[in-house]
Amino acid sequence: MTKLYLYIFIFFGLNLSFAQEKVVEKYVKRQRVDLGNMEIEGEVLTPGDLSIQGDKRKRFRMKLYDRENFKFEIRNDVLNLR
């Protein structure tokens, strides 16, 4: 009988040790920030001449017509003989 009480005690003891405590988080409903009073710490730097690099515009030139030879005319002249 004592053994049975011991087992029951161990079983319930283990159950209690695994059970987690329930955490309830509470948020502030309203928060007021005064931006006027805020201060930013740092140093203001003006960019020098060399620091600005404008992107060079790429020029796409179209290949315009150019006569390479007069082979068509050479053939045509013979075809126009007879």
Added chain:
Amino acid sequence: MKTYLILILFISSSFQGYSQEEKKEKKAKSTTKLFYKKAVKHYRNKSYNLSLYFLFSLIKKNNGVSKKENKLLTRLLSQTGTLPLYLYDPELLEQINNPYISLHLANHYFKKKDYKKSMAYASSVPDSNKFYPEARLIIGSTLQLKNDPKFKSYLKQCIKSAHKKSSGAFAKKFKLYYDLIRENCQINYARELYSKDKYARSNAIYTDIPKTAFSWPYLLLEKAWNYYHLKDYNRSLGLLMTYESPLLSSYFLPEAEILKALNYYNLCLYNDTAILIEKFFKVYKQRSLNLRSFVKKNKDPEYYFNFIDKKLSNKLNNSYVKSLKNQLKKKLKINLHYGSFKKTRKEYQRLKAKGASKRDLEFLEFTMKKMKQRIGRHVQEYFYYFINQINFVASEMFNIRLEVISRKKDLLYNDKTLVAKRARGSLENVNRSADEFFFTFKGAFWADELGDYSFGLKSNCKEVDKNNKE
């Protein structure tokens, strides 16, 4: 006894066979004689096409040609020209060793791009023959197309022989023919120099060709290309402006419009380029569309033959049609072939009036029909070529227009402008070499200066700040 009988039977049968062969031979000889007789008879009656028909029937039957027949063939072809040869099978013609036939076959295979055969037939024309310069031109041109440097010697032979034959020719038409062949050979030299970037030397050869030459109007464009590459845009524009003169109004060459636009573009005269392109799309494109619809409607080659043979009706008052007709009438091929056709028509009319046999008349009708088709097809091809040219020029003009817009946009983005809105002409901007004319217009005939025009436009390519300008 039995053996004797068999022997007699065998001998008699063999004699019978021999006599049958003899009969056939006799018959063949008699038809050969008949054909030849008929050919001679028609030749004497000046019915050259009919005579040619009987002579070719004879050659086909005999699978060859005798010396006597060949002589007759030469006489006949000197009267008919080479146009009737298109009626006969080239395989039959290949059996005949005759300069007229060789020249015809050289042209036939050149057209088919069988250059090996074309050169072989052209080479068989002896130097004593009247067609020698033309045959040399065919060989020279073929080698030039194949980038073979040997072409030079053939062109030299062509120029030399054509010059010699021209000075010895009594008839004006022969003189014109030899001059045309010589000019063609000279022009091919100039074209070769152009392809090798030797523009100044090329121009010197073009300048040698007289303004009275048939090919001269076409050379203006080629010469203008030389000046364009030499960066003498003013001279190039001046040459192209020659086409605007009343004497050359029938020579509308679409490619000249591209070159004009390119010249203005390279002088940075963007507004002038844009105006020229606009004019092209407004005027010429519409006219070419009309021509295209007309060509689509009429596909019968005989219809196109009438352009050469008859006066243009009022319905065809398209300026391109007029221009093409005038250009075609000055082509050697059309002149020779149309001359052959007219002779055949006369032959037909004469025989019809005499009451010739139905068979003979039908043959001549057939010959005329084939001749009409051949000439008409050539006219038709020329029309198609012209329409294709217009389409090609339109696409190139569009590219130039895009470039002009792009350049103008660049100026705007960079806050710049060109030095002048419109560069005015000045004599200071005209370049002139020692062999180029300068007309003071004192006692000169107004057409003398054709082909010697030059613009005096200043290059507008200098960019300046917009603010400075204002």
